[in-house]
Amino acid sequence: MPADPTFFDFSALSREPDVDDDALLAYDATDELLLSTAAETLGSLGPGELVVIGDRHGALTLGAALGHGATGIRVHQDPLLGELALARNAERLGGARAYTNLPIGPELLAGARLVLVQLPRGLDALDEISAAIARWAAPDVVVLAGGRLKHMALAMNEVLRRSFGEVSAGLAVRKSRVLTASAPLTAREPGPLRFPLWGTDPDLPFALAAYGATFGGPTLDHGTRLMLRALGESARGRQARNIVDLGCGNGTIAVSLALSHPEASVHATDQSAAAVRAARETALAAGVEDRVSVHRADAADGVPAEWADLIALNPPFHTGATVHAGVAHRLIRAAAPALAPGGELWVVFNTHLGYRPLIERVIGPTRQVARDRTFTVVVATKRGARA
Known part of the structure; x- marks a missing residue:
């Protein structure tokens, strides 16, 4: 042309x-x-x-x-x-x-x-x-x-x-x-690189990395904090051996689950290049890079069918600068084929968004495990029996 x-x-x-x-x-x-x-x-x-x-x-x-x-x-x-x-x-x-x-x-x-x-x-x-x-x-x-x-x-x-x-x-x-x-200004004297940024949180035994476009920066967001506490109290969740962090961001959930599940393999995915780089830095600094594989992928692409015992998801509620529930819906649907029968999908979301009916329809029986003034954490069990 x-x-x-x-x-x-x-x-x-x-x-x-x-x-x-x-x-x-x-x-x-x-x-x-x-x-x-x-x-x-x-x-x-x-x-x-x-x-x-x-x-x-x-x-x-x-x-x-x-x-x-x-x-x-x-x-x-x-x-x-x-x-x-x-x-x-x-x-x-x-x-x-x-x-x-x-x-x-x-x-x-x-x-x-x-x-x-x-x-x-x-x-x-x-x-x-x-x-x-x-x-x-x-x-x-x-x-x-x-x-x-x-x-x-x-x-x-x-x-x-x-x-x-x-x-x-x-x-x-x-x-x-x-x-x-x-x-x-830096054409002649560039100085040190300013990224990644690093942050700490009293609820985490490791530091968080973030590049510029990493959503949430080097911090532990409130929804993730609520989910991690609920996961820590779940006996069934502690039995998981194949774990997926879907939309991993700075790697908080992936690294936390790798530390609390020392025998598990963790597959972390995000479509953001900055998030993938940050999650890899976070895993490396925490000493779990050998068990946390981080991939830039569209949703659960690259996760074998019915591989995961546990999938954790803290979905974004925007596409670009526009608030839109379609991103979360897409991720919830993508989790279904990657989850083993009897496996669990853990999702945290702003309560007013009301994702629970979709989760129950796509995955299976769903129960609330935590809630505060802003966020709700639910866990859904995929229909079918474990092998």
């Missing part, structure tokens, strides 16, 4: 295999604003000089490739479902050879002159991204970071100023805005 610098059909993009809903689109006004802001610069870039970070489903990458002729685009997407959606869209629309997915690091950023960023939800994620760009990109790199006004804060400018000498904000257009950063 020839490049057309004035047009890209965003409506042709799909979210698949990410959570789909009539209210959720594969692009937004920020994607369009970023590409229009970058249009003049995109035309002057050589192969490999454009990097895209945070592209949700391919709008920025394919818009730059098919609408502006960019080639050799290097892309980092923290969520695996974003990568898969970009790949499917690229295959359909003809941009599969225009880009390469890479982790945050020098391979992603070396020689980059323009970086397009969909602003992340958290300031730590933005801090890690901006520090990495300043450390490894070309000295004349320009960063265009865009977001929806309702999700932006003045603190984002200050985070960018930790790594760049010049930061400015553009005008709001259709409830989106682009921040521009240049003159990297």
Whole structure:
């Protein structure tokens, strides 16, 4: 398909295999604003000089490739479902050879002159991204970071100023805005890496690691704390030998269960690249890396059928910046084939979300084992007899 610098059909993009809903689109006004802001610069870039970070489903990458002729685009997407959606869209629309997915690091950023960023939800994620760009990109790199006004804060400018000498904000257009950063401060003296972050908690005998996009950072969230206490009181749960931590985040549950089940194998999965890196660091620091395998995966992909005696799940209640129960529903359904007959699915959730009927329908008989003012913990036993 020839490049057309004035047009890209965003409506042709799909979210698949990410959570789909009539209210959720594969692009937004920020994607369009970023590409229009970058249009003049995109035309002057050589192969490999454009990097895209945070592209949700391919709008920025394919818009730059098919609408502006960019080639050799290097892309980092923290969520695996974003990568898969970009790949499917690229295959359909003809941009599969225009880009390469890479982790945050020098391979992603070396020689980059323009970086397009969909602003992340958290300031730590933005801090890690901006520090990495300043450390490894070309000295004349320009960063265009865009977001929806309702999700932006003045603190984002200050985070960018930790790594760049010049930061400015553009005008709001259709409830989106682009921040521009240049003159990297660490181009000559990069200093120590700021990530991973580490945290401790009095209820845990190990430290927690987190990279910028790791949900919840290096902390023990309240729902997980409630679930761990309930698991510790469960005699049946202590008998588990094959354990899955579904959506492992910083590795709190996976490592806790590895320590309390010294004979067990723990399989931890998360679609977030930052979460997988953090969980591996947490397991290594706790000395259980030989029994905790951490994988970047879509839900329970990679877990053998009916392998798990116990699956623990603290599901997110958002997709991107949008609150949506579809993510949790997807994970609950994915747990069913991985769970052995008679095995247990433990789920903690905000009580008002009311996941219990779905859990009972998909897994089996369900009982409440803990509850406080905010969270409920239930355990469901998969229908069928243990072998």
